[in-house]
Amino acid sequence: LTFVDPDGFRVVLVPERRSGRGESLPVLIVEHEGPRDELRGPFALAEDSATALDSYIGEGRVLIALDDDDIVGHLQVTETDDARELEIKNVAVAAAWRLKGVGRALVEAAIALARAEGRSSLLVATAAADVGSLRFYQRLGFRMRSVERDAFTEATGYETGLAIGGVALRDRVWLDRKAS
Numbered sequence: 001l002t003f004v005d006p007d008g009f010r011v012v013l014v015p016e017r018r019s020g021r022g023e024s025l026p027v028l029i030v031e032h033e034g035p036r037d038e039l040r041g042p043f044a045l046a047e048d049s050a051t052a053l054d055s056y057i058g059e060g061r062v063l064i065a066l067d068d069d070d071i072v073g074h075l076q077v078t079e080t081d082d083a084r085e086l087e088i089k090n091v092a093v094a095a096a097w098r099l100k101g102v103g104r105a106l107v108e109a110a111i112a113l114a115r116a117e118g119r120s121s122l123l124v125a126t127a128a129a130d131v132g133s134l135r136f137y138q139r140l141g142f143r144m145r146s147v148e149r150d151a152f153t154e155a156t157g158y159e160t161g162l163a164i165g166g167v168a169l170r171d172r173v174w175l176d177r178k179a180s
Helices: 034-043 050-056 102-116 131-139
Strands: 002-004 010-012 028-031 062-069 070-080 084-094 121-127 143-148 170-178
Touching: 010 102, 010 170, 028 102, 028 170, 034 050, 034 062, 034 070, 050 084, 062 102, 070 102, 084 102, 121 131, 131 170
Parallel strands: 084 121
Antiparallel strands: 002 010, 010 028, 028 062, 062 070, 070 084, 121 170, 143 170
């Protein structure tokens, strides 16, 4: 459910669900209206290149998960070349809040936002080496769309030799799902 509160802030309510792995904790998800600089640390959790992060941190909109006044997670959505789509650009959840349904709630809020705006689909890209992220998105209904070979290079702002779980960071996998 998405609505605008009396102060003009967009609020997204997502039903609480158990993650199946840990205790599901209630959080409030709202659109972030403050400066993005205060979110740079959390953004950097999900982005290995400072150059890449600099190129997009100010774009789109950011949904934040709040526990009281503490930001415990965020999700950035941006426009794509296709007006029918939104892209999930950056997502991170504070370590103490992982496996508690916060990431799922953020993605479900992004899906609700896309649906409310009449978008047909939501895109996300992640490293082919990041099997945890691939599993996470597929559990939420995302399907493989394409593979972008050699996306993580020095030319695109990534250090040589980066790896995730012992697998070299090279290729980017694009996934999508219908917003409906």
